[in-house]
Amino acid sequence: MLAVSPLRNTRNDENKGKMESFSIISSEEFPDFAEGNLLESIDFDDLFIGIDEGDMLPDLEMDPEILADLPTSRCDVEESMNTSVEKTDEDSSQRKEEEEEEDKISGSGSGSSSSKGEEIFSKREEPNAVDKTPSKYAVKGRKSSAAQAKNNNQGKRKTKKVDWTPELHRRFVQAVEQLGVDKAVPSRILELMGIDCLTRHNIASHLQKYRSHRKHLLAREAEAANWTQRRQMYGGAATPVGGGKRDISPWLAPTMGFPPMSPMHHHHFRPLHVWGHPTLDQSLVHLWTKHPAHTTSQPPQPPQSTWGPPPANPSFWHHHHQRVSNGLTPGTPCFPQPIAPTRFRAAPVPGIPPHHHGTGGQSGPHPLIDFHPSKESIDAAIGDVLTKPWLPLPLGLKPPSTDSVLGELQRQGVPKIPPSCA
Amino acid sequence: MGDSSTSYIHMVQHLIEKCLIFNMTKEECMEALSKHANIKPVITSTVWNELEKENKEFFEAYAQSQSKQDRMSEEETSRMIQKMISDSSSKDPDE
Numbered sequence: 450m451l452a453v454s455p456l457r458n459t460r461n462d463e464n465k466g467k468m469e470s471f472s473i474i475s476s477e478e479f480p481d482f483a484e485g486n487l488l489e490s491i492d493f494d495d496l497f498i499g500i501d502e503g504d505m506l507p508d509l510e511m512d513p514e515i516l517a518d519l520p521t522s523r524c525d526v527e528e529s530m531n532t533s534v535e536k537t538d539e540d541s542s543q544r545k546e547e548e549e550e551e552d553k554i555s556g557s558g559s560g561s562s563s564s565k566g567e568e569i570f571s572k573r574e575e576p577n578a579v580d581k582t583p584s585k586y587a588v589k590g591r592k593s594s595a596a597q598a599k600n601n602n603q604g605k606r607k608t609k610k611v612d613w614t615p616e617l618h619r620r621f622v623q624a625v626e627q628l629g630v631d632k633a634v635p636s637r638i639l640e641l642m643g644i645d646c647l648t649r650h651n652i653a654s655h656l657q658k659y660r661s662h663r664k665h666l667l668a669r670e671a672e673a674a675n676w677t678q679r680r681q682m683y684g685g686a687a688t689p690v691g692g693g694k695r696d697i698s699p700w701l702a703p704t705m706g707f708p709p710m711s712p713m714h715h716h717h718f719r720p721l722h723v724w725g726h727p728t729l730d731q732s733l734v735h736l737w738t739k740h741p742a743h744t745t746s747q748p749p750q751p752p753q754s755t756w757g758p759p760p761a762n763p764s765f766w767h768h769h770h771q772r773v774s775n776g777l778t779p780g781t782p783c784f785p786q787p788i789a790p791t792r793f794r795a796a797p798v799p800g801i802p803p804h805h806h807g808t809g810g811q812s813g814p815h816p817l818i819d820f821h822p823s824k825e826s827i828d829a830a831i832g833d834v835l836t837k838p839w840l841p842l843p844l845g846l847k848p849p850s851t852d853s854v855l856g857e858l859q860r861q862g863v864p865k866i867p868p869s870c871a
Numbered sequence: 872m873g874d875s876s877t878s879y880i881h882m883v884q885h886l887i888e889k890c891l892i893f894n895m896t897k898e899e900c901m902e903a904l905s906k907h908a909n910i911k912p913v914i915t916s917t918v919w920n921e922l923e924k925e926n927k928e929f930f931e932a933y934a935q936s937q938s939k940q941d942r943m944s945e946e947e948t949s950r951m952i953q954k955m956i957s958d959s960s961s962k963d964p965d966e
Contacts, residue, residue: 822893822894822895826893827889827890827893827895827903827907828907830889830890830892830893831886831889831903831904831907831908832907833889834882834885834886834889834908835882835886835908838878838881838882838885840885842884842885842888843885843888843889843892844888844891844892844929845888846884846888846922846925846926846929847922847925847926848880848881848884848922848925849880849884849918849921849922849924849925850921851876851877851880853921853924854880854917854918854921855876857917857920857921858913858914858917861913861917862913863911863913863914863917865876867875867876867879
C-alpha cells in the first residue's frame with residue numbers, strides 16, 4: 450500500500466504538501482493492492498472512474514497533451530512521480546540514505562509538477578469552490594471530475610470508453626512485454642494488439658495504469674522475497690531436524706502447547722498437500738504417534754500428507770507471512786501451525802508432546818513435572834467449541850444416537866437437555 | 872425440542888473430542904466441561920459412554936495409550952524423585 454506517513458518530509462513543507470496529495474491520490478487509486486492477484490482482481494474501470502474521460506489523467510496531474518505527444522517526457526515525469534511515491538514505500542528500510550535522494554527527487558518532481566499541479570488545482574477549483582487544502586483538492590477534484598465525466602459523457606469524450614476485459618488486457622500485457630515495459634509505446638502496442646476499436650489514447654492511459662500496478666507488484670514481490678529468504682533459512686534448519694525426531698519434541702513443546710485455532714487456519718492448510726515433504730511428513734507422524742502411544746494401532750490415522758514444512762512458496766508467504774510472523778517465533782515456523790488441525794485428525798494427539806500423564810486418578814503420585822494440559826489451553830479449546838459450534842468435529846467420532854443418550858440420561862435422572870440450569 | 876437436544880449432544884461430543892485430543896481421562900473431561908462449559912458431569916459422562924459404545928475401537932486404543940503413558944510417567948516420576956533425592960542429599964552438607 451502506498452500509505453505514506455506524512456511525517457517524512459519535515460524539511461520541505463511544500464514537498465510534504467505535494468507528497469501528501471500524491472500519496473493520498475495514490476492510496477486511493479489503488480485500494481486493492483492489499484490482496485494478491487492484483488491484475489486479475491482489479492477492475493480497471495472501477496479504479497479510474499471518471500478519469501478515463503479523455504483528456505484528463507488527473508492522477509498524475511499531467512497535461513494530457515504532453516501525455517499524448519511526448520511519451521518520453523511522460524515517462525520521466527511518471528518515473529519521478531513513481532519513484533517519489535515508491536521511496537516513501539521503502540521508507541522503513543533505508544530512511545536516511547534515501548531521504549536526501551528523495552528530497553532531490555521530490556524537489557524536482559514537485560518542481561516540475563508544481564506548475565502543473567497548480568494548473569490542475571486551478572482547473573479543479575472551478576467545479577470545487579469549497580476546498581482549500583491541496584489534498585482535499587486532489588480527492589475532491591477526482592470526484593468532481595468523476596461527476597463531470599458522467600455529465601459530459603456525451604459531450605467531452607473524444608475517445609471511446611474501452612472495456613478492458615481480461616482477454617483484452619492479456620493481449621495488452623503480451624504486447625507490452627514483447628516491446629519491453631519501459632519501451633512500450635502506445636502506438637506500437639496498438640499495432641501489436643491489432644484491435645481496431647482501440648485508440649492510441651486508450652492504450653496510453655491503460656499503459657499508465659499498468660505501469661503503476663507493476664511498480665506495486667514489484668515492490669510487494671521484493672518484500673515477499675525477503676520473507677521467502679527468511680523462511681528458507683528456517684526451512685533449511687528444519688529438514689535436518691526431521692531426522693532427529695526426539696530432538697524435535699522439546700523444541701516443539703512450547704509451541705505445540707495449543708494450536709491457535711484461528712478462522713484462517715482452514716484455508717491456510719489447504720495448499721499444504723501440494724508441498725508435502727514426504728520424509729518429514731512421516732517423521733512428524735511418527736513423532737506424534739510416538740508420544741501418546743507407541744503402537745501403530747492408532748485410531749483414525751489417516752495418511753495425512755498435509756503436513757510439510759512450508760517451503761519457499763513465495764505466493765504463499767506473500768499472503769500469509771503476516772500471520773505466520775504473528776503466530777510464530779523464529780525457529781519454529783515450519784511445524785506448529787501446519788500441523789495443528791490435521792493433528793486432530795490423527796487421533797489422540799497430545800497438546801504437549803512429552804505427555805506424561807501422571808494425574809487423573811489413575812496413578813498415585815503426582816508427577817513432579819506436570820505435563821497435564823494447561824487450564825488455559827483447555828479453557829481455550831472449550832471456549833472455541835462453545836463459540837463456534839459450526840466447526841467440524843476434531844476427531845469426527847461416530848455420534849451416538851440422540852435417543853440412546855437421552856434415554857440414558859433419563860435413567861440417570863436428567864430429564865432434559867440442555868438443562869435449564871447447569 | 873428434539874433438535875436442541877441433538878445439537879446439545881453434538882456440542883458435548885465436540886467438547887469431549889477436544890478433551891480426547893488433550894488425552895484427558897473421562898473424569899478429567901467431566902471436570903473440565905463442568906468447570907469451563909457448565910455441563911453437568913453426568914451429561915458428559917453419559918455422552919462419553921455413548922460415544923464409547925459407538926466408537927469402541929477408538930476408545931480401546933485410547934485407553935491403551937493412556938495406560939502406556941501412565942507407565943512411562945511412573946518411570947519418569949520415580950527417576951525424577953531419585954534425582955531429587957540425590958540432589959538434595961548433595962546439598963545437605965551446605966545447610
